[in-house]
Amino acid sequence: MSSPPLPLPHLALIGAGITSLTLSLRLTSLGIPHTIYEQSPSLTELGAGLGFGPNAARALEYIDPRLVEIFNQTATFVGTPSPQGKELLLQEGKAGDDKIWIEFLDGTKQPEEGEELKPEFVIRAGNNKGHAAVHRGAWLDVLGGLVDTRERVRFGKRVVDVVLPAGSKGRVKILLADGTEAEADGVVGCDGVKSKVRQVLMEALGEGREKGKCGYSGKYAYRCLVPWGKAVEAVGEDRAGVSSLWMGPNRHLLTFPVDKQDEKFLNLVAFVTDESQVWPERGPASLTLPATKADALGDFEQAGFSDSVLQLLKVTNEKMDKWGLYDVADRPLSKFYSGRIMVIGDAAHASTPHHGSGAGFCMEDIAVLGALFEEAIARQRLTVDALEDVFAAFDNQRRERDQWLVNSSRRAADLYQWRIPEFLKPNSLEKMKADIEQRQEFCWGFNVGAAVREAKKHMSERLAAYK
Ligand SMILES: Cc1cc2nc3c(=O)[nH]c(=O)nc-3n(C[C@H](O)[C@H](O)[C@H](O)COP(=O)(O)OP(=O)(O)OC[C@H]3O[C@@H](n4cnc5c(N)ncnc54)[C@H](O)[C@@H]3O)c2cc1C
Structure with missing residues (x-):
């Protein structure tokens, strides 16, 4: 007679952001009991756009097929407007579409009267590399x-x-701010860029809590959603309808369209290299400072940006938040786990957003972690003791790629902001284009199916050695 299945370990997920809730769906489908602890009184996300590359879209398939369906219905497919484009975004290794991802413009160039605003170069979303955007708040609601x-x-x-x-x-x-305590067999820190679990982990790894804090990247960003009519007024329908990145000295501006139900917006993010390199923190969780349209305009005017860029900034709201961009570039984790504690998503690899891929990598993380759990369950080995093996296998498979994103993203911003000397020589635009293409390919071309298969193989080998 075969023995009854062992009870599965109970996990505590810290934080209820995109990573945690998506992971919760996968854990639920596997029957893994878990409780989520969230500091806010309800689910909260920004009213801003979130770019999802093909790697992110494909990871959803391995997490929960319902997400793929909703994604197809609600996402704004930038440069891939046909239903066929959506399929191409999701299919692994299928060549085809040649739509635009982002048009790169010289933000300091002023077109002559009646002259069209022309990009310096275009990065195509060809060969299955489509791109889509979701509204953050709407996606969290989903x-x-x-x-x-x-x-x-x-x-x-x-x-x-x-x-x-x-x-x-x-x-x-798990000790809580209200003085209460909770317990679990294992803890998964999904608590984002300012992760407390990362600090605990850094200490457990012998490096001290302070090193587990994220650091200021030396850049900040103004973000807002511009109502579609105003965006069209500022730059015209054609320009507003594609993703555009205006490059320039020590600043760059990114725009892409995003829909929320029946409303259309232009997502605008204006990035600035901070001369002071110091973010005046108001409290341990504060990444934002109040700012105004005039501040944003001042930053871009002073750097010599053209009227087209200033026109776009003029149609933003009078009050805009200014975001300090934090990451873990200077303080990477030497492991994503210790014992039965691990981190995932931004808690593990908080990155600046210059490859538009932070959340996409979180989705890859979840596809891989889900596969590891699935294999351990299939082998009837998902015990409390085996949790550390799952976490170690996750670390083995994800850490190098996740940390690459953190480092490469910082460099990407310096490239767009003309801060890397080797790209400032005459005729270096082609070189710049090739560099961006190669790095985006590394983000988008990730074979999620192969990673999931690799995770299962790895887990099965680990568990075979486990008597
Ligand atoms: C300006 C900007 C633009 C971006 N654009 C893109 C993009 O286009 N595409 C993309 O893929 N990614 C993008 N990203 C990155 C993306 O936003 C993140 O990778 C993603 O939101 C991380 O999700 P998360 O759930 O891991 O963390 P979070 O969304 O930060 O969620 C963490 C949760 O944990 C909770 N929490 C924190 N501390 C505690 C605690 N001590 N106790 C309990 N709860 C706690 C928080 O309240 C929150 O709910 C961008 C980031 C920025 C800053």
Whole structure:
């Protein structure tokens, strides 16, 4: 007679952002019990656009097929407007589309009266490399609608510490700001850029909590959604309808269209290299400072940007937040886990957003972690003891690629902001284009199916050695 299946370990997910809720869907489909602790009183996301590359879109297939369906219905397919384009975005290794991803413009060039604004070069989303954007808040609502949040999420629970058991036995303790405690067999930190779990992990890895804090990248960004009519007024329908990146000295501006239900917007993000290189933090969780349209205009005017760029900034809201861009470039983790604590998503690899891929890599993380859990369950080995093996296998497969994004993203911004001397020589535009293409290919071309197969193989080998 075969023995009954072992009870699966209970996980605590810290944070209820995009990573956590998406992971929750996958864990639920595998029957893994888990509870989510979120500091805010409800689900919160920005009213801003979120670019999803083909790697992100394909990862959704391995996480939850319902997400693919909703993504197809709600995403704005930039440069891939046909239904065929959507399929191409999702199909692995199928060559085809040759639509535009981003048009790169010289932000300091002023076209003559009646002259068209022309890009310096165009990065194509060819060979299966489409691109789409979702509205952040709307996407979080989609996830919140699929996860049983009443059952799963403890809102208003800020985690202040996580305590590993002294030996290999015992439960992990989660200490909360309201003075209460919770326990779990394992903890997955999905608590974003300012992750508390990363700090706990850094200490467990012998490097001290301070090193687990993210650092200021020396750049900030103004972000807002411009109502479509105003955007068209500023730059015309054709320019507003494609993704555009205006390059220039120490600044760049990115725009792409995004839909929220029946409303259309232009997502605008204006990036600035901060001369002071110091972000005046107002508190431990503060990444934003209040700012105005005049501040943004001043920053771009002073750097010599053209009227077209200034025109776009003039149609933004009077009040705009200014975001300090933080990442872990200077303080990478030497491991994504210790014992039965691990980090995933921005908690593991918070990055600046210059490859438009932070969330996409979070989706890849989840596809891989889900495959590892699935294999351990299939082998009837997902015990409390085996959690560390799952976490170690995740670290083995994801850390190098995730940290690449962090480093490469910083460099991408310096490239767009004409800060890398080797790209400032005459005729270096072709070289710049090739450089961007090669790096985007590394983001988009990721074979999620192969990574999932590799994860299962790796897990099965680990568990075979595990008597
Ligand atoms: C300006 C900008 C533009 C971007 N654009 C793109 C893009 O186009 N494409 C892309 O793929 N990515 C983009 N990104 C990156 C993307 O936003 C992130 O990678 C993604 O949101 C990370 O999700 P997450 O769930 O891991 O973290 P978060 O979204 O930060 O969620 C963390 C959650 O944890 C909670 N939390 C934090 N601390 C605690 C605690 N101690 N206790 C309990 N709860 C806690 C928070 O309240 C939050 O709900 C961009 C980022 C920025 C800054």
